[in-house]
Amino acid sequence: MQLPYCWARELLLSTSYKGTTRKLKKAMHRKTRQGHSLSSLDGVAEFDLEAPADDLSSTALFILQGQNVSARLTKSALQLTHQGSCCPWRHEDLAVPFSEIFMAAKREGRGKHKAAWCSCSGPFCRRTKPAHCVIVHTFRRDKRWPCNWRPLRLTLYAESAELVSQWASDISDAVRVSSSRPQSLLVFVNPFGGTRRAAAIWQTVLPVFQLVGAKCEVVETKWAAHARELVEKLSLEELQRHDGIIAVGGDGLFQELLNGLLAVRSNQQDARSVAAKRLRLGHVPAGSTDAVAYSINGTRSAFTAAAHIALGDRMGLDVMRVDSSQAEPVFSVCYAAYGYMADLVQSSEHLRWLGSLRLGLAGALNLLRGKSYQAQVHYLPSRSSTGGKLECQSSCAICAAAVEHEHPNLPDFSRPSLSASQHSHASQWQHQNGQYKSIMVIVSPCRSDMSPAGLSRYSHLSDGRITLVLVKRCSVLQYLRFMATIPYTGVQAGPFADLIHAKAVEIIPEGEESLWNIDGELHTGSIKAQERKRHSTAIPAQALLPAAVPLAARVQERKRRSPAIPAQALLPAAVPLQLPRFQPLDEARCNPS
Numbered sequence: 001m002q003l004p005y006c007w008a009r010e011l012l013l014s015t016s017y018k019g020t021t022r023k024l025k026k027a028m029h030r031k032t033r034q035g036h037s038l039s040s041l042d043g044v045a046e047f048d049l050e051a052p053a054d055d056l057s058s059t060a061l062f063i064l065q066g067q068n069v070s071a072r073l074t075k076s077a078l079q080l081t082h083q084g085s086c087c088p089w090r091h092e093d094l095a096v097p098f099s100e101i102f103m104a105a106k107r108e109g110r111g112k113h114k115a116a117w118c119s120c121s122g123p124f125c126r127r128t129k130p131a132h133c134v135i136v137h138t139f140r141r142d143k144r145w146p147c148n149w150r151p152l153r154l155t156l157y158a159e160s161a162e163l164v165s166q167w168a169s170d171i172s173d174a175v176r177v178s179s180s181r182p183q184s185l186l187v188f189v190n191p192f193g194g195t196r197r198a199a200a201i202w203q204t205v206l207p208v209f210q211l212v213g214a215k216c217e218v219v220e221t222k223w224a225a226h227a228r229e230l231v232e233k234l235s236l237e238e239l240q241r242h243d244g245i246i247a248v249g250g251d252g253l254f255q256e257l258l259n260g261l262l263a264v265r266s267n268q269q270d271a272r273s274v275a276a277k278r279l280r281l282g283h284v285p286a287g288s289t290d291a292v293a294y295s296i297n298g299t300r301s302a303f304t305a306a307a308h309i310a311l312g313d314r315m316g317l318d319v320m321r322v323d324s325s326q327a328e329p330v331f332s333v334c335y336a337a338y339g340y341m342a343d344l345v346q347s348s349e350h351l352r353w354l355g356s357l358r359l360g361l362a363g364a365l366n367l368l369r370g371k372s373y374q375a376q377v378h379y380l381p382s383r384s385s386t387g388g389k390l391e392c393q394s395s396c397a398i399c400a401a402a403v404e405h406e407h408p409n410l411p412d413f414s415r416p417s418l419s420a421s422q423h424s425h426a427s428q429w430q431h432q433n434g435q436y437k438s439i440m441v442i443v444s445p446c447r448s449d450m451s452p453a454g455l456s457r458y459s460h461l462s463d464g465r466i467t468l469v470l471v472k473r474c475s476v477l478q479y480l481r482f483m484a485t486i487p488y489t490g491v492q493a494g495p496f497a498d499l500i501h502a503k504a505v506e507i508i509p510e511g512e513e514s515l516w517n518i519d520g521e522l523h524t525g526s527i528k529a530q531e532r533k534r535h536s537t538a539i540p541a542q543a544l545l546p547a548a549v550p551l552a553a554r555v556q557e558r559k560r561r562s563p564a565i566p567a568q569a570l571l572p573a574a575v576p577l578q579l580p581r582f583q584p585l586d587e588a589r590c591n592p593s
């Protein structure tokens, strides 16, 4: 039976640490076939051994935080088990999956200097710190909020330099084999997003990418829409060279990158469209709301987002295409809102001098105005009944099932959304006409600090459905109650609020019109939106538009399954996305020392 070379190495290392190297070497020689022998402690690449298949790992003893631990490499994780301790309390054993390790490196001590070391804070409990160690860079999950990750460095001390060197190498090999990680990233930093800390935030997460050996090309945006322009102008060679594009900023920057990339992808005549399909998108939050990163990662932590990207996590996001008669199509992953939510943003622009108070004041003024708008609403209901009251979480079964049932005949993003009368399923469209205080077309949960449960609590990142929220004309008090519950429960159906799962929507304003607020940006015009499932990693999209003229909203949503770079994240597309395949990292990158 042929076994991975690490089996033999581990066995040898383990025994060498325990001082029985010679005996074990003899045993190993007996077990190797004729003509094969162990050349050195760290040299042999392959053995044919007669050993049981489940006996793939062996152990070595290290000192971790002053405590003896037995380390063991299994097929998928580094297991650390505490041995006898002088401490009255028990230390927790650890199993660190290889997919969660950024890098393992050795650090060899020089000379005979060994620092004294107090192992458990007791006055009489002191031991000498060994000179050599293996440093394992990984992360730990917050106990109260497991979505939130924090960097963790495990330092495993040992007396033997050979042991340390071998374990660093074995862990690095296992990490390299167990996951595919981005090697080259194009990073856009918006220095004006949020509290203008994007550049500083990027510096704090840069070490994460350095640990996994990803090369980062960083561009600071100079003006609004700069990022989109640059993405649209990327050459074929640049698109092929990078594995993903990262937004370090807010939702606006992410949406710019999404729209730029989809513009390239949707141009089938352009040779670059194929190269653009393999690119993934990621979002490191550094804006005011960061709903994209929050919805994908469950937290606004920049480290968590960067770690997801660096570790090669991937997920699919729905993208909505919004077409209007007066503007270019807009792709969005969050929401499009008409009526109250757009009026609020519009009137708050005049109150910018009030700072963060402006939204609250503008919201109150618009509430008291109590305006509602006449509109025709057409929608194609989603036939999928999955979901119910299940929130989208990691390894979401709803999203996984939706990806499996992908419909191949749905339109892609390269074609404009169809109106209700032109649609191939025209007979299935439903129609409503009335006075609406607010209309929202929501693609993803849209979680944020203001609404941790999500604007649409039971929307999913990748289920291929749009949630249409129709809030009919109601009293100020009723609307206030509706709005007040959103931070805790998200939008909820009620006597004057309908929640409809749809695949395509068309909204045509009549009479006096409001604007459309698409992902925080105001638009005017008519919109139509359609949904399309795709198989790729997560990238959501949405679109919308404002009005002033009859509005017809058309949202085209697609699911794709693409690798999560981002941690989030990634990217959407106008056509089926293909998963990018990352090459294994160079050994030199894993072992910079």
Ligand SMILES: Nc1ncnc2c1ncn2[C@@H]1O[C@H](COP(=O)(O)OP(=O)(O)OP(=O)(O)O)[C@@H](O)[C@H]1O
Residues within 6 Å of the ligand: 190, 191, 192, 193, 194, 195, 221, 222, 223, 224, 225, 226, 248, 249, 250, 251, 252, 253, 254, 256, 286, 287, 288, 289, 290, 291, 520
């Ligand atoms: N150098 C720049 N100067 C001015 N505006 C810029 C610059 N770079 C980008 N922008 C624009 O700033 C807008 C807002 O940026 P961003 O979304 O990053 O932050 P935010 O609006 O504070 O966060 P959020 O969208 O999460 O609320 C973007 O739409 C982008 O077009």
